Structure formats: structure tokens, C-alpha cells
Amino acid sequence: MASQADMDAAIEAARLAVGLPVGSRVVAAMSGGVDSTVVAGLLHKAGYDVVGVTLQLYDHGAALKKKGACCAGQDIHDARLAAETLGIPHYVLDYESRFRDAVIDQFADSYLRGQTPVPCIRCNQTVKFRDLLDVARDLGAEAMATGHYVRRAVVDGRTQMRKAIDHSRDQSYFLFATTREQLDYLRFPLADLEKPQVRGVALELGLRIAAKPDSQDICFVPNGDYRTLIDKLRPEGRTAGDIVHMDGRVLGAHSGITDYTIGQRRGLNVAVGEPLFVTKLDPERRHVIVGPREALLTAALTLDETNWLGDEPSIEAAAEAGAPVLARVRSTRPPSPARLSIVDGAVSVAFATGEEGVAPGQACALYDPADPDRLLGGGFIKTTTAVV
Numbered sequence: 001m002a003s004q005a006d007m008d009a010a011i012e013a014a015r016l017a018v019g020l021p022v023g024s025r026v027v028a029a030m031s032g033g034v035d036s037t038v039v040a041g042l043l044h045k046a047g048y049d050v051v052g053v054t055l056q057l058y059d060h061g062a063a064l065k066k067k068g069a070c071c072a073g074q075d076i077h078d079a080r081l082a083a084e085t086l087g088i089p090h091y092v093l094d095y096e097s098r099f100r101d102a103v104i105d106q107f108a109d110s111y112l113r114g115q116t117p118v119p120c121i122r123c124n125q126t127v128k129f130r131d132l133l134d135v136a137r138d139l140g141a142e143a144m145a146t147g148h149y150v151r152r153a154v155v156d157g158r159t160q161m162r163k164a165i166d167h168s169r170d171q172s173y174f175l176f177a178t179t180r181e182q183l184d185y186l187r188f189p190l191a192d193l194e195k196p197q198v199r200g201v202a203l204e205l206g207l208r209i210a211a212k213p214d215s216q217d218i219c220f221v222p223n224g225d226y227r228t229l230i231d232k233l234r235p236e237g238r239t240a241g242d243i244v245h246m247d248g249r250v251l252g253a254h255s256g257i258t259d260y261t262i263g264q265r266r267g268l269n270v271a272v273g274e275p276l277f278v279t280k281l282d283p284e285r286r287h288v289i290v291g292p293r294e295a296l297l298t299a300a301l302t303l304d305e306t307n308w309l310g311d312e313p314s315i316e317a318a319a320e321a322g323a324p325v326l327a328r329v330r331s332t333r334p335p336s337p338a339r340l341s342i343v344d345g346a347v348s349v350a351f352a353t354g355e356e357g358v359a360p361g362q363a364c365a366l367y368d369p370a371d372p373d374r375l376l377g378g379g380f381i382k383t384t385t386a387v388v
Contacts, residue, residue, distance in 0.1 A: 007045075019187075022046065026143050027051050031055075033214070038201050043145060051088065052079065053093060053139075055099075056095060057099040086205070098127055103127065103220075112234050116361045120218070121174050121175075132144065151188060152186065160183075161175065161374075162374050162375065164190070165191060177307045177378070178307070227259060231258070241288065245276075251290065257283055265278075277291065296357070298356070299350065300349060303346065303378070306347055308377040309376055310323075323339070324339050326368070335365075337352040338352060361380065363379070365377075365378040
């Protein structure tokens with residue numbers, strides 16, 4: 001349980017993060033997890049007029065017993081109970097159809113295109129930070145607060161997104177698509193807290209979810225079995241094809257391209273005396289292309305659906321100037337030195353040394369080499385260029 005001094009410090013940090021007069025209305029996006037619930041509690045204790053909003057994103061009846069997922073039936077119940085405990089109004093919005101169109105269908109279609117999607121980014125980009133912000137404004141709120149571990153800062157009159165103090169929990173990679181207009185309205189009260197402190201605050205607030213496990217899986221994929229979901233939504237992905245070595249040899253057959261992702265080694269069921277990895281997916285010819293590990297090294301990539309929070313007028317302007325960046329291609333990988341440019345009309349990221357684990361459909365978040373905690377924006381990976 002948090003001490004009174006820790007509690008007071010957390011409340012003051014929440015006030016600083018919100019930066020609005022006490023009494024202002026703030027919508028708290030409550031997923032039912034510890035982080036977002038503590039945000040609502042801290043803002044309430046700090047004297048704001050807090051309204052909790054929870055989104056029902058998919059058929060939570062089928063997911064009531066699923067642990068480690070957000071926005072399911074139990075989570076909605078937990079959010080409602082927490083709001084009652086805190087004494088704040090709480091609304092549940094049915095966003096199932098929006099979520100299905102913007103996130104689930106896009107997730108399945110990406111695999112058909114041979115891509116590796118990041119549905120949590122799509123959810124933040126569309127349902128949460130676009131649609132829910134509109135609801136918050138309709139409710140008369142001056143800001144919307146979430147439980148994300150990132151920092152919002154205003155420097156020289158411009159809003160920046162920065163990494164949270166706890167880099168092990170930093171979520172800036174998943175929020176690269178947040179626009180400056182959205183960032184102006186959003187608040188992140190947990191930026192200065194570490195997870196044990198957050199759980200201590202939850203205990204002090206008398207919240208039953210203080211020990212609730214963190215979300216682990218993709219919320220709409222039961223037991224992490226995304227292939228079963230894709231087979232149900234897009235059965236055409238279950239079409240047989242060839243497993244082809246990058247030198248042209250046909251090594252075997254597969255029963256569906258959606259079974260494979262870039263970098264995969266296990267489950268290829270081919271033996272040629274050397275370790276092989278999936279280096280490329282060709283959905284048109286239904287080819288799974290494999291090769292040695294060094295073939296996974298990527299020299300450059302191009303970006304689609306870009307977003308920019310840097311000082312230059314646009315990411316295109318930064319690319320035309322050859323701006324140096326730190327590029328992060330996976331949430332679990334540290335950023336690597338790279339440089340922006342324009343190649344065939346598209347924004348390109350060229351790495352200083354070969355980067356492994358780069359797959360079309362994934363996100364590439366960009367940071368400032370002179371200020372590594374500052375998120376500059378990013379985009380979704382469209383194409384890649386191999387080192388060899």
C-alpha cells in the first residue's frame with residue numbers, strides 16, 4: 001500500500017500531467033485494468049470532475065473467462081465496480097462494429113497480404129484516440145486521460161510525446177500514430193510512476209483490481225490462437241502453396257500463407273541441412289520464401305500511413321532534408337540509428353547497420369537522436385530492402 005507521502009506525490013503528478021484548473025471535467029478511459037483505473041482515481045482525488053468511459057469492443061460474452069485481455073466482460077464489470085467505489089459517473093459504449101471494421105477485419109486482411117499487423121496500434125489510432133476523443137468532447141471534457149505509460153510535454157508552445165520514466169513499460173511505440181491535435185487533448189498521468197507504485201496507489205484507493213494481472217494477449221484472440229480466428233474470418237487464406245528457397249528451389253508445401261510470419265523458423269517442415277527462416281511472403285503466388293538468417297537483415301524500409309510530431313513541417317520535409325533518426329521496428333527492440341530520405345516518392349528509413357526482425361505491416365516508430373526520449377512519429381512498414 002502506498003504511504004501518504006507517495007499518495008500525495010502521485011496526486012500532484014496527476015495534476016501536473018493534466019495541467020488544467022482543479023474542477024475541470026476530464027474523461028478517464030477505463031479499460032478495467034489497474035493502470036486506467038488508477039488514473040481515474042488519482043484525477044478524482046486531485047479534484048477534477050471525472051467521467052469514466054469504457055468501450056465494449058467485441059463479444060465479451062465469449063471472453064468472460066479469458067485472462068490477460070482488456071475490454072472483455074470481466075473488465076467492463078471491473079471498470080463499473082471501480083467507478084462505483086470512486087464515486088464517479090461511468091458509461092459503457094458499444095463499439096463492437098467500429099472495432100470489428102477498424103481493427104479485427106484489418107488484422108485478418110493484413111495476414112492475407114503477407115503482412116504482420118499490430119492491432120493495438122490500430123485500436124489506439126482509430127477507436128480510442130479518434131472516436132473516443134469525440135465522445136469526450138461531446139461530454140464537455142477539457143481533456144481525456146488514459147493509463148498509457150508515456151509522457152506529454154509542452155516545449156516552446158508545441159506538444160511533444162516522450163517516453164515514460166519507466167522505460168521498461170514505455171508505450172510510445174504503440175502510440176506513434178497519435179496526431180498533434182490528439183496529443184493536445186490527451187493526458188497521461190502515469191508518466192512519472194512505476195508499476196509497483198501504481199499498484200500501491202490502487203490499494204490505497206481501495207480498488208479491488210490492485211493485484212489484477214496485466215493484459216498480455218491481443219484482446220480479441222482467444223488463447224493467442226490468431227490463426228484459428230483468421231481461418232474463420234478469411235478462409236481463403238487457407239490455400240496451399242509452395243515453400244521456396246530464395247535461390248529458387250521448391251523445398252516443400254504449406255497449407256496456408258497465414259500460418260507464417262517474417263523471421264519464423266519453427267513449423268517450416270523442410271530439412272536442407274541448414275537453419276532456414278521465412279524471409280518473404282508472396283501472397284499472389286502463395287509462396288513462403290525461406291533462406292538463411294543473414295537474409296533477414298534489412299538495409300532500408302519504406303513507410304505508409306505516416307505521422308509526424310517533430311519540429312519540421314512534415315515527415316516528408318524531414319526526409320527530404322535527410323534527417324537522422326532512431327528507428328524502432330519492434331516494441332521489444334531498442335531503436336537503431338537510421339536516416340530518412342525520399343525513395344520513389346515514399347518516405348524511406350535507411351539503417352546504419354542491418355536491422356533484423358523487420359516485417360511489412362509492423363510499425364516503425366522514430367525518435368530524436370539528440371533527445372532519445374522524444375517520439376518524432378513513424379509509420380507502418382510498407383516495403384523492405386535486404387542487405388543482401
